[in-house]
Amino acid sequence: MSDSVLAIEGVAKSFGANQVLANVCFSIRKGEIVGLLGPNGCGKSTLLNLISGVFPADAGTLAFQGENMTGQSMDHIARRGLVRTFQLPSMPRRMTVAELLHGAAARGAGFGSLFRRDASEMAEIDGLLDELALSHVRYLPAASLSGGQKKLLSIALALRASPRMICLDEPTAGVHPNLRHHMVGLLRRINASGITLLIVEHDMHFIRELCSRCVVMDRGAVIADCKPSELTSNEQVVEAYLGNARQKRAMA
Template structure:
């Protein structure tokens, strides 16, 4: 039997009297690409922030790679191999795109160990279509390019689980299929993904399973192709039948 890579059990998060997450339980297995979906305000990003240690939980447990990380600090969670990106990535002003990628390398002990040169950097620059801006200041990139650079840098850390917060927001539609290919290749080499996303076409192309949140509760755990026929998912997103082509376009 395959052991769960990430196990979330009874997770709850409240801000004052407002319950953002209530009794959320799900898992991610090795080799899975799981979409964490839901309408605005459903608790997706909050769940990711709690899982990755950026927010404290109110209740529940989180286990990753066989270790309880419920109250672990961010650096300890990252050292175990859970690496994430953000909706609005911030890039350094005094580092080029290439230098940011160099700084993302981790050695086998989990320590960040930038190298002077590595062929994998050029591969990533090509895969994410950033080669033409490799010498530019990372902070000068467009919003979509910053998103791509943040994903590429996260991959440099050799994560066991890559958690992505809206990776396609601001990214040109022509690059999204490339991103699907890169992430599938990473998973084929032993990784796993948890993806918070609104783009349902991207989710259908990428994910092996979807978890849907609404008002802090899980309302579906299913295959991407089953989303359109789930009445609770339809109601949560639109309150009406989903138009052909997908939700939340």
């Protein structure tokens, strides 16, 4: 376990009487691409929110690179290198894509950077825009981008925050299939540069193509932790995903 980047132990979370997560345990090793799967309402997004510090866990610990992050604020966790994207990224109306990318690097952007020029960063941002096929929209207000472009932009923003690990919340939702293929390549390259990835996703093809490992959740608990190719032979996973279909067939 010494090479684990993110260790989740016994994490629980309730909203009022609704227990969303109960005793979730798993860890992610450095350099892995892990898919986080499960039916709607199984607690994936809540887990992502706990990991990134949107709200604190009721119980259990979250450790990132050996540092206990339980109860830490979102910005603290992000500064330590654990950065996330959002399922429905909301972008500023009165900032262009280029401005947003410039501003996204929080490290060294504090009050001390007041008199620093940033021409040297132009090359990095140009490269990112090229890679994500966003060069032609760089002068547009970020909020005016399409849903798919916002997804791509949010990956670029996460990269600007010098991450060690990125948690992606449904990166392909609303993205054109051609672009989806492009995104697989992009995420592989990001991973090859040493960044660990945790991907919440519904698209099985995407997961199979990209991930080395899958964590499957159902009703707030981890029910499987295996290779993507083993998913279909796991009875619990099949039950969680197809249970409803079977019941319907039985009732018919």
